[in-house]
Amino acid sequence: MPEAMRWSTENCTISRTMQILGDKWTFHVLRELFVGVRRFEDIRARSGIPRQVLTERLAALIERGLLRRHPYRLPGQRERYEYRLTQAGLDLYPVLVAMIQWGDQYLPLDGGPPIVAQHRECGERISVVLRCEAGHEPDAREVAIRPGPGARPRSLAG
Amino acid sequence: MPEAMRWSTENCTISRTMQILGDKWTFHVLRELFVGVRRFEDIRARSGIPRQVLTERLAALIERGLLRRHPYRLPGQRERYEYRLTQAGLDLYPVLVAMIQWGDQYLPLDGGPPIVAQHRECGERISVVLRCEAGHEPDAREVAIRPGPGARPRSLAG
DNA sequence: TGGCTGAGTCTGTCAAGTGGACTTATCCTC
DNA sequence: GAGGATAAGTCCACTTGACAGACTCAGCCA
Numbered sequence: 086m087p088e089a090m091r092w093s094t095e096n097c098t099i100s101r102t103m104q105i106l107g108d109k110w111t112f113h114v115l116r117e118l119f120v121g122v123r124r125f126e127d128i129r130a131r132s133g134i135p136r137q138v139l140t141e142r143l144a145a146l147i148e149r150g151l152l153r154r155h156p157y158r159l160p161g162q163r164e165r166y167e168y169r170l171t172q173a174g175l176d177l178y179p180v181l182v183a184m185i186q187w188g189d190q191y192l193p194l195d196g197g198p199p200i201v202a203q204h205r206e207c208g209e210r211i212s213v214v215l216r217c218e219a220g221h222e223p224d225a226r227e228v229a230i231r232p233g234p235g236a237r238p239r240s241l242a243g
Numbered sequence: 244m245p246e247a248m249r250w251s252t253e254n255c256t257i258s259r260t261m262q263i264l265g266d267k268w269t270f271h272v273l274r275e276l277f278v279g280v281r282r283f284e285d286i287r288a289r290s291g292i293p294r295q296v297l298t299e300r301l302a303a304l305i306e307r308g309l310l311r312r313h314p315y316r317l318p319g320q321r322e323r324y325e326y327r328l329t330q331a332g333l334d335l336y337p338v339l340v341a342m343i344q345w346g347d348q349y350l351p352l353d354g355g356p357p358i359v360a361q362h363r364e365c366g367e368r369i370s371v372v373l374r375c376e377a378g379h380e381p382d383a384r385e386v387a388i389r390p391g392p393g394a395r396p397r398s399l400a401g
Numbered sequence: 402t403g404g405c406t407g408a409g410t411c412t413g414t415c416a417a418g419t420g421g422a423c424t425t426a427t428c429c430t431c
Numbered sequence: 432g433a434g435g436a437t438a439a440g441t442c443c444a445c446t447t448g449a450c451a452g453a454c455t456c457a458g459c460c461a
Contacts, residue, residue, distance in 0.1 A: 087280050089275075090289065092357075094274075094291075096352055097274070097357055098342075098343045098357060099339065099343060102345060102350065103342075105350075108265070109261060110449095120388050120389075122245050122247050122248060126407055131247070136408080136410085137450080140408085150349070159407095162458080163459060164458090166408090175383035175384065176345060178386050179345070180345060182386070184257055184264070185256045186337065187338060188256035191334070192259050196395075197392035199251075199395070200388055200389065200391050200394065201390075202386055203375075204375035204377070204381050205385045205387050206385055207379060209376040209377045209379075210376050211376075211381065211386055213372065214337075214371065215336065216371070217368065218370075223363070223364070225334055228360055228361070228362065228363070228369055229360070229363050230277050230358055231360075231361050233355060233356040235352045235354035236358065282439090283438065283440075284437085284438055293420070294440065294441085295418085295440090295441075295442090298439085298441085317438095319429065321426070321428060323427095
């Protein structure tokens with residue numbers, strides 16, 4: 086029996102993160118904000134999200150603290166709001182970059198990658214690497230996901 | 244107008260990756276495999292996925308090349324199959340670790356993290372870092388996501 | 402006064418997820 | 432060889448959520 090079977094999933098960090106991100110459309114919304122598209126109608130036009138779903142997802146992301154509304158005003162128009170990433174939202178960059186990196190490797194396109202992550206200062210391509218606290222950079226087979234200090238035993242019954 | 248508005252999203256790497264991963268249950272399945280739970284009934288019991296959905300998601304992940312079926316046999320039982328990550332699946336570690344890291348920071352629990360990523364060789368905690376090809380390790384505000392060589396212009400009309 | 406625009410809200414339809422019961426194949430015990 | 436256990440599914444009825452398309456609303460402009 087795998088060791089993990091003895092531990093509960095109820096408070097699992099991945100689950101709790103997926104409750105926020107784990108939705109087809111939520112990730113599309115985040116992508117738009119990461120590439121700099123901030124307004125309702127622009128996000129909708131580029132991503133194809135149904136309006137109602139977009140409204141709901143934006144509200145959820147604000148409530149979770151990943152976005153905030155920011156007033157803006159076009160000349161000769163009334164004040165409106167755009168949506169911006171908070172620090173919590175910006176800190177999803179590693180997740181985004183890791184996904185782009187995986188996609189570039191396993192779902193490549195003939196013309197090359199359609200989007201790249203770039204260091205603003207020097208213009209070079211950015212990627213993510215795994216690193217342990219001893220300074221090693223392990224590859225995938227050297228990584229193990231184990232129960233941590235907050236792990237709770239599983240009440241078997243299902 | 245943000246620059247990104249001029250570029251099409253149709254072949255976006257994030258979208259194409261999300262077509263595979265961007266589903267509440269798919270990620271739960273992957274989590275189970277990453278922590279070492281490989282059998283249908285074990286996955287179902289720990290994650291609470293409805294059987295029908297689990298059947299469908301496993302089949303999809305196999306078809307996409309992230310998993311493979313592997314025969315096994317318990318003493319005194321007939322042969323069955325378990326599910327294992329392929330190299331493509333294992334290479335999602337950076338995505339998983341990035342998500343755990345974000346969750347630990349922004350959705351912390353009193354008892355500490357319920358799961359941790361560990362280097363098998365030395366036992367130290369593993370995290371992900373962003374790094375550019377010039378060797379810098381930028382923080383979130385220094386990252387930009389830009390159109391790459393495969394970007395296609397957007398036919399405006401929506 | 403009437404029209405434009407961005408950002409929504411409303412509505413009916415239809416696909417998908419859900420829980421619970423049922424099925425199948427194999428092995429074990431009697 | 433009959434009956435039971437078990438892992439891995441299938442089947443079914445029900446409910447929830449996504450979806451497209453039309454409608455609303457507030458402020459500004461001509």
